[in-house]
Amino acid sequence: MRVLRRVLVISAVIAVCSVAHVQAQFKPMAWEAGIGMGYNFGMTDQKDDATRFMGRAFVRRGLLDFLQIEAGGFASGIAG
Numbered sequence: 001m002r003v004l005r006r007v008l009v010i011s012a013v014i015a016v017c018s019v020a021h022v023q024a025q026f027k028p029m030a031w032e033a034g035i036g037m038g039y040n041f042g043m044t045d046q047k048d049d050a051t052r053f054m055g056r057a058f059v060r061r062g063l064l065d066f067l068q069i070e071a072g073g074f075a076s077g078i079a080g
Contacts, residue, residue: 032061034058036056039051040077056072058070059072
């Protein structure tokens with residue numbers, strides 16, 4: 001019973017945080033653009049799993065109060 005309660009509480013917290021983030025995302029109706037950077041962590045059978053840089057760019061436009069379109073791309077390397 002404790003496990004079920006714990007799962008429900010964690011699920012409720014994640015759901016509330018997700019809804020709050022999504023509502024904040026849809027406020028502007030103008031064109032937006034952005035870039036993001038990060039890393040890809042390879043998980044292969046090879047001995048040398050490599051970490052690779054990843055870059056992302058996007059353009060977003062609000063259509064309605066609750067609807068947006070987005071086009072984007074990313075570049076990264078895969079090795080292993």
